[in-house]
Amino acid sequence: MKPFCCALLWALASFVTSGVASAGALRVVPVTLDLAAPAATGAITLRNEGTQPANVQIRVFRWMQGADGQDALQPTTDVVASPPAATLAPGASYVVRVVRAGGPASGGEESYRLLIDELPTAGRVQPGRISLLVRQSIPVFFSGLEVSAPQLQWQVSAGRSGVTVTATNGGSRRQKIADMSLATASGQLLADRKGLAGYVLGGSSRSWSFPxxxxVKPGTAVVLNAASDNNRIRVQATVQAAK
Incomplete structure (x- = not known):
């Protein structure tokens, strides 16, 4: 599976942890769409809090996790955003509908990402400077009637570049992970990752590196601590040799 996204996308996505996402003058509410059958349509609201008009492009991608344990986005027509583009005057709000084209989901949970790009306008372009897009990435989930709770299995491996922690989700519903830390069995902190670490999608694996x-050598006993959607995670593991 070839990833469609770049590191910038996930860096921007990592700060979206509250009920409102803000990048520059553009605000987005809500920051997650979680739609359970029979619902097949949701909506987000964009608001331009700046003093210049904002040109916005909205696209939807299927969100998957590959064999390498990393996030990947693929083009899709299964879910569409309407309208796909808009110009917001200063202080204006705009509602974007997100629609699953085939109606409600019938199986487990489907994961998508709504990419909202604020495009440079003529008034913001300055000679001799590079104008960058401002991008926000909103998780979108459609679930059917047969969604099973997340069931995570953890593995810790060590190689030349450090320790890799991998979570495999045996359930069909995603699990959000945050505030990860790795310590020895005696409590000595080895490494940590503050804030949102990402999601483990249903039936998938997600990996994190701790350079x-x-x-840390294979055979070492370690303790992994993290926060999830509704509880704390504490896992005792023995470090394996990286394959």
Missing amino acids: AARN
């Missing part, structure tokens, strides 16, 4: 723990 700061590069001195």
Whole structure:
């Protein structure tokens, strides 16, 4: 599976942890769409809080996790955003509908990402400077009637570049992970990752690297702590050799 996204996308996505996402003058509410059958349509509201008009492009991608344990986006026509583009005057709000084209989901949980790009306008372009897009990434979930709770299995492996932690989700519903830390069995902190670490999608695996723990050897007993949607995670594991 070839990833469609770049590191910038996920860096921007990582700060979306509250009920409102803000990048520059553009605000988005809500920051997650979670639609359970029979619902097949949701909506987000964009608001331009700046003093210049904002040109916005909205696209939807299927969100998957590959064999390498990393996030990947693929083009899709299964879910569409309407309208796909808009110009917001200063202080204006705009509602974007997100529609699953085939109606309600019938199986487990489907995961998508809504990419909202604020495009440079003529008034913001300055000679001799590079104008960058401002991008926000909103998770969108459609679930059917047979969604099973997340069931995570954890593995810790060590290689030359440090420790890799992998979570495999045996359920069909995603699990959000945040505030990860890795410590020895005696409590010595080896490495940590503050804030939102990402999601483990249903039936998928997600991996995180901890370069700061590069001195950890296979066979070491470690304790992984993290926060999830509704509880704390504490896992005791023995470090395996990286394959």
